[in-house]
Amino acid sequence: MKVLILLTFVVLASARPDNHYDKKYDNFKVDELVSNSRLLKAYALCFLGRSKCTPEGHDIKRWIDEGTETRCAKCTPKQKVLVAKFIKALMEHCPEEWELLQKRSDPEGKQTDELKKFLDEFAP
Numbered sequence: 001m002k003v004l005i006l007l008t009f010v011v012l013a014s015a016r017p018d019n020h021y022d023k024k025y026d027n028f029k030v031d032e033l034v035s036n037s038r039l040l041k042a043y044a045l046c047f048l049g050r051s052k053c054t055p056e057g058h059d060i061k062r063w064i065d066e067g068t069e070t071r072c073a074k075c076t077p078k079q080k081v082l083v084a085k086f087i088k089a090l091m092e093h094c095p096e097e098w099e100l101l102q103k104r105s106d107p108e109g110k111q112t113d114e115l116k117k118f119l120d121e122f123a124p
Helices: 002-015 030-034 037-046 055-070 079-094 093-105 114-122
Strands: none
Touching: 002 037, 030 079, 037 055, 037 079, 037 093, 055 093, 079 093, 079 114
């Protein structure tokens, strides 16, 4: 009986779509964030570990390195658009923080070309 319960759990766990980040962020109001330079900078400082994070910022901060390396492979299509908009806003309005984030996430600049393609595709 224990084996049957364990096998059931394994089947259910493998059937769950764990290949994406939490979909609760699919409707994150990124336009409000990127239009507020003070808030945008606060998120950037959170990601850099220089200030406190909101609960959303804390979750997203955990995904930054993996997202950079995989071109946001675990992001839903909506999340890819949100991420691209956020990055473009950082590049434009908080270039110093963007540079620090980029150096932290991709110190050797290996992902620069992929990031450009990602931004061109999801935030043209």
